[in-house]
Amino acid sequence: MTEQNHSEQDHYGLIARFAGPEALVAATLSAREAGYRRLEAHAPFPVPGLAEALTFRERGIPLIALSLGATAAAAAFFLQWYTAVIDYPFVVGGKPLNSWPAFLPVTFQVGIFSTVMAATITMLAKDRLPHYYHPIFNCDDFARASADGFFLSVRGGDPAEVEDFLRAQGAENVRELML
Secondary structure (H helix, E strand, O other), rough: OOHHHHHHHHHEEEEEOOOOOHHHHHHHHHHHOOOOOOOOEEEOOOOOOHHHOOOOOOOOOOHHHHHHHHHHHHHHHHHHHHHHHHHOOOOOOOOOOOOOHHHHHHHHHHHHHHHHHHHHHHHHHHHHOOOOOOOOOHOOHHHHHHHHOOOEEEOOOOOOHHHHHHHHOOOOOOEEEEO
């Protein structure tokens, strides 16, 4: 393996620091227009317009959570009904066998628990978490992302070309990220 191939394999992308949220959003929009698709933006607070600039899309987590929660609640209700009416019919205090109000607390709790678990597991899976290591953590400046730093990382492309592009967008500094 040559030195050139080794450095290309270790190259992850570039990270650029910008002066403020407006510059970050403008650079992100410009990068999208220039054809860069593998972008990540990092800011210490929510920046209006940044999600749209990154072309954020819903991941369907609410729909998945609702459907799994409703299915689990229906299964819990059915299991209670089947047990009380079909499998082990036992009259308690003169109540009818199908005393559905008695089934509601368990049905509700199973439904809520299943919805929360489905939402959590789906979110972790779709966000590819937990992610124990990321090359961005090797950048010394990145510690400022939670205080006053506005960063845009770009994966792929020719490093020299991407660096020139980021500097043209007003990046304060640009660093290469290595695996």
